[in-house]
Amino acid sequence: MMPLFTSRPEKPKCKSLSLREFQNAQTMVFAIEEINNRADILPGVSLGYRIYDSCGSIEMALKASLSLVNGENASQLPCHRPNTVQAIIAETSSTPTIAISATVGPLNIPVISHFATCACLSDRKKHPSFFRTIPSDYYQSRALAKLVKNFGWTWVGALCSDNDYGNNGMNTFIKAATEFGVCVEYSEAFFRTDKREDILRILDIVKSSSSKVIVAFVSYSDMEVLLGELAQQNITGLQWIGSESWISDTNIATGKWQGILRGSMGFAIPKAEIKGLGEFLTKLNPASGIDLYKELWETIFQCKLSPENALGVNMCKGNESIINVQNQYTDVTELQIANNVYKAVYAVAHALNSTISCSKLDTNQGSTSKCLEKLNNTWQVLNALREVSFLTGTGENVYFDKSGDPAARYDLLNWQQGEDGTTEFVKVGFYDASLQPETQLSFNNISIVWALNKKQVPVSICSESCPSGTWKAVKKGKPICCYDCLPCAQGEISNETDSVACLKCPQEFWSNERRDTCVPKLVEFLSFEDAMGIILVVFSLLGVSFTLGIVVVFFVHRDTPLVKANNSELSFLLLFSLTLCFLCSLTFIGRPTEWSCMLRHTAFGITFVLCISCVLGKTIVVLMAFRATFPGSNVMKWFGPLQQRLGVLAFTLLQVLICVLWLTKSPPFPYMNKNLYQERIILECNLGSAFGFWAVLGYIGLLAVLCFILAFLARKLPDNFNEAKFITFSMLIFCAVWITFIPAYVSSPGKFTVAVEIFAILASSFGFLFCIFVPKCYIILLRPEQNTKKHMMGKS
Template structure:
């Protein structure tokens, strides 16, 4: 501060002809500080100045205090007198309240920005589970409160929050240490001064509590006095924000020329001088007397060390801000009066004028810092992110690992330097501090009951939903044509299901269909070869060949049900099935009627066969089949079966099936087949005990019994079967009923033809199985 005043007084371009004066109060304790502030306001004492004009009644501005709580008291009181108060180190965000502190300014950023920057810093390194400590004054309480609020916005959870003072009882310190010991978080945000952090670290060292990553506020993170405490190695690796370092040209030579003779009333300088040079400025029996040849340029001390001028630069900027505010008032004009009179007029400016002028100052220091104040009296929030890397010879060594500028857009505020970071206690690995491990893709976070949001369980996404990023809160549903993969982190196309020739079921059904065709063709060949034998002729060979042909079509139509459904296959499979089966049943029905008519013809006076001869049999088969053809034509005309993509039956796959179109048409086709089958069964049942050898009625009865049983069973199985199994059930019913007709009706005849040729005679065929019937 002295250097800045001296430099301004020697600079002819700032306040020409005017000498700034000052009075320094270095009292400790709030009472003494307030007394000093009131003394400056009242103007009782003279300032240190060589000006020839009398000084003004009150000071134009007050620089200080460094602490937030004392500054609040000072600013609240002197603000009533419109005297500007400029602090270089009071960072409490509460001081930005213009209603309570209308004359307060500061050249250090508000803790509002530091606290939010610290919260973003914690999130930057992935720490979501941290402890929070502060001192119990306004600086600590307001700072940590803002940090906790900002941390919650960043998704960071606070495991505990404690506050204490340097003069707190030992039991209180011990309680906080026990809280730290029992906690699971490994990162501690310490928003306090160097006094509190020293007490805390020494107690942690005594109790051998290690492995903590410290996040520090600017009040202690660069304080060299930390090197003096026991267990200072626990703080190595600490990171935090502090104001930018700076260079002040000319300050080094100025400090080296400091001598106790310049400030005979300074107790601090006297003690400092005697300590550095190990001599006494007064008569002493312990130390030698200082001879006056001692000079600071001959020694290296912290006093003359200019490597860290972060906060000294804030004082430098504060003094220059006042000087520029006075200059901007333009109360003295060189062309209006003489220099001497101008000097005296400048000494008569009022504090409120300086206060108003401070609001609009905007200048750049010799070190390149741009100085201005916003509407709340705050300076721009620009920080350096520093890392405490080592402690050597009672001095801490820090490295600047990044920068933070609150004036930039949110995503651009952080910028990291390419500097190796030292972590907790010298470790080279980034510590982990989370309540729960991150949830991998495929899972979502489920908050544990009664715990903060950072404590959660990882719940797998349900089928059909995915999460494709880490720590997902919700699972996303896949599109209707997609399904989640086994990991649950991506949607993939659903499996398309239909009965195909590539799968075992399709191959087996197709094989049985071909076998049925083969047996039908072989039977047809046997009947054709032995067409002139009595057993073939006696069983209505024409209807037999037509029945074998229709059975062949029945076996073949089952193949239309296998494969991917298309428009033509859907229409063909159901109509072909309906028509061929009606043709088959009509032939069986014709054969049954022929058996009955033949028996009636053997009775006296019977002449019924002329009413059901070959022509009538053909017409009967044709008429019965045409009715089914008509039903199918109406079905195809009104609402035909078409391919349909079914998303509803299975959630995880798509079913390609044939939509029946008109359900009435489908059940009409089945109902007509069922009606014919029941009629055929009844007629065959009535003729089952006719006495002729090779009477077909009993075989037809058994085949129709199988046929009806299969299709009665088919209905509930068809309704309840899922997906491709509906098609498989329908094919199975077609094959079983077809095999039933083929084997029951034709297998006994083939057996006789091939293996019992002696039975294939007219005598044996015409023979009675019981005694002759007498007419």
Template structure:
């Protein structure tokens, strides 16, 4: 015997016989035809459990709880077969039969009836030379409804290449053609649905959600894809729990406690309708309202599930469903179930009794509780899950699956006006032909399969909107088409949506409120990425989008505003004339200039007096001129620095001060020479006469001019914007260019000042009438003190204050020279004219009286 046929060969009265192991399985619905199509549906949803002691052979599985829903699926298959048999265009002259088995929702039974469809139940008598090998009894199998049974069945029949076409098994795992080579389906894979659900959740801004899934291949695989996509979209799961309809009450209560204790207000439910029915019962018992449910197609458009929600737990639910469909004549065919009773079918009897809640056999009636079935009841007078046609999209999937097989057979049999019914049928060839078909149904639906045996992924987005009479209205509010570009796949129509508890506002479900502008997200330790704190951006940084993960640095010339949501141009700072400090320094500079000019006028007015002539009038006027320039050069330090002002201010300062000190130095030497000239036999004045004095001043000044020229040539000062000193300000200042040049200028001035101070100090004890040396000593002492203290003050002063310190040093030293050297002389000229005589200058003036 062929090992895959699960049969056993043995000898009975010397006649080899091949039989199936175990009890034979008979179809619940069947019809003969030239070609037989198989069907596996859960016509019952459960079975009676028995405690087997294994003391005797177990009895066959006893199915319970008639499932009207799968009964409808079976009828959709019968409708398609009958329509094809009545067609003259498709499979003309060939009649299709069927064998439909009940799997009772049991995976082992589903596998068993699949083998029965593949092998048949008849005993085969063969000679000793023959093998128990026969053709498959059916050419294809329609079903099953759920993913897990399909996986088991497809695994078993896959090696035979017997096509299995499901109308509602959506697990993405079934797209694996290595594991399930003969599986096809007319419903999209959950790979697309899971991604669509994640995009739908993200569309409404829900980043903190809970998840409930059916604990089977459908729920586990679908939720795994959802979680993977959700993480990519920035969605976090607070919890993910699995439920199955056979779970004990304790486990269901644990799931309810997890949902109650959670903070998320949105629940993504990737569950089948049967598991959802169990969950709704417990949710209603605990009055768990106020949650926004997002559902998969397994339950979101199931009217029976909506009817069970008497406590309005699921009001406002939103999710994906198979697009609406209409097949003309199918509804009428389904409601006309009496032809199924033609053979005295037990299934019909059970169906009729369950539909009308009656009994055909009077002896089975409970006293006073049940009525007698007549068989003539009017099915149009009842309203239950069987008469509800809301699952027409799934019926249409069954319909398309049957037609796909018919088109494949039509092509294989070379049908034109007639078909070659004698041509042998090979399941592998049928499978290959089904994968290649592409046709449109009479309603215009295009039917084809991709390389994985899946159809195009298209979904409708529906919203549960309760009506005044308590019936839920499934309103289509959008579409999802996986064949479009990523940013155009999800389309929400401009329709009013109802949310949980009949709210018109989109519910909020986030772990943390969105971070406003000017802040950034900082993750909370030990929590998902959706849980974070909002930290204000640091100074100089900004964020102009909500929920920013980083704060960006402002450009170098900008600084963050108070709210940290934008950058504003930094305030530029320099010592200007408009501010108080600049105005005071300008006033001091002009005052010093005026004072110097006044002294020059006094000296010019009294230029022929002894005191002016005795103090070297030419050097005095040159000194006054240089002091005027010193006072005026401080003005070049005020105002916005530019390329020219930076070069001018330092060179003007260096040259004018050297000119000034050179004059003072000349006067000091003159005093010393004059004292030496009064000594007997001294002739030193001829070595330092007027010409030598002029040349010394010019020579000393030229040296400074050369230093400044070298400085300006090699690396001159320049204006630049200092961004480092202050964060929120731009200091516009003059860079030194060459620091050596700057300190060479200052050093040369300091050298001359020190030399002048030493010479003046040596002449400090000259007779009183020659008091010029004392005044020069004091002025040089002030000058040196100012500039020695200037260096640390200049280095440590920030921004414009360093410029102010430099101006103050210039003004202080200039005032020191002016006051110490010229004010005493002006005092004598203006207030003590009696002392402004030649005799007094020569030491022969009148004696003071007491």
């Protein structure tokens, strides 16, 4: 319905009297009277005061502050400020305080709050004349974030009052929680005057959430409304973390919903003791004519002092005594907030004392007026407050920093059940922002009681901790506290829980199976213990044994026509070179060393050239022997035994020269190949100069091709026993083996490269041995009748 603006709005009225706020007001009166009775502070000057009831309303708070500034007749013009108003002590909540400070700040009138904790009030540009005796919520919010992080709660809910106190405090908490790795599942704001549907909507969010810890940055009046709905919904078992506004409020702790909050924890202003305040509070007399005193009396004893207002209510008997009453007004066991009021009054008194600088006043009127003239300029009082520093009766140092804030110190309270079943505030630790970050939060050796009176710390996390060997992968669209634990990749480790990334192992190391430790990589080479190495050794030794056996056979039958006809000298030299070929394959097995790397390739190259040189010599002899049968041919004199020896020697020395140049310029060396495999290191022989290696192989290949061509030409000579035919087969096998060796060698990984090379050596050696010598041994041993000169000279 739209307003018609036909009538003035009704003036706001207070609904009920707050015992806590009235105690604060009386504490201010007590402090002022105490100062006026002292001779060391403001001697000869009496402080006066005027108290207004704002009822927590912004409008009424602003009206009261303007009344203080302008005087009682604030509506009359011109506006003027009474000389006696030097400071305003207000307000209990942050929002009205912000309004007051913004209004009177340009007038340089100090505003000192005892309970406005909004961090926004520390902004000196917006609030240049604001001070407070309670720490800023900036420190409390960070303290709450540290507390949550300390117990491992990374998944929490958050509720706050929908005002400057709650919203600013919660924003600071969320920012600090994010820094500490804590995630807020939900953050909801409400006010006590909100519709019940709005509050029930928030409770539905609380019930459906997975977090078991709720941080409540809520004012005590809003908390009462929320607790009423919590009790009706029967929402229990949650761990509540409270702000100082309600965590030490006895009215909430003794209410019907105290069971819901049992085990709650939060920071509160440290307890304080003000001597004489208890007696002062109980000396209140309703007959003094002060309306608030009457209202307090009627509120406490539930009666009426005036008959005209006693409809349906008992009249006060007149013998009531406030001394025996236990409530928020008479309770002086805590006094956290009342002590802040007490310190605020004393701060103003010390500032005034340093401003007027009248240590001794004459009793005459002129001297006193001279001192009071200095109080007309409130900016002097404002500057004095910035420099004020004094000790209270309990030894507490009171001062303000450059933002007008005091030192941030809090007690950590835990709600525990006493022996009589009531809730007790047990101090289990403290927070001091002036200490080093690692020591700011400290705990006493007192056991903490958690929700539902449990002794075990509740768990409130979105995802379980990731163990070593895994890393946290944040779920898409979720906060960082909700993640999947993925195993580290091969070659990477994480050696701590909740690792955000895996660490790559050094190049010489590899991850173990659990991916939590880097272990040295397995160094792999073809060893004598490997199954493959054993098989190759066996075949190598078999080749040596066969060769030696053939040597024995040839030596025993060296005088037979078959042995003589096949150039026994070259045959024995060929058998010797084949023995070396079989043995040189053993140098490729075992851990590569500097000497073994140089020996294996050079020995292989020289022995094979010696072997092929002998075969080439035998092939040339066969060809020349056929040419020598033509009439008038004397070609054999150029290919006699001496020329054969020199030919073999020359071919071999050329290979020796190539090997010497290779070893001199860039010899092979042991090399740890870390790039071929990720999980292991291949220990192999680096060729040094690849040109040297391929020169050795190329020279062997050149001799092999030449030998193959000559043997192929002599394969059909009409001898009964034509050796060229067997040489052709042996060279065919040799060439086939080494032609296939090249791609196999290049493509084989790790130790298989060495195995391929050994296989090529053994295969070609066995090819020579079986094709050239086995047929001769067959005739010598099994067909001795063919081992005659007549048969050898016959034509096939």
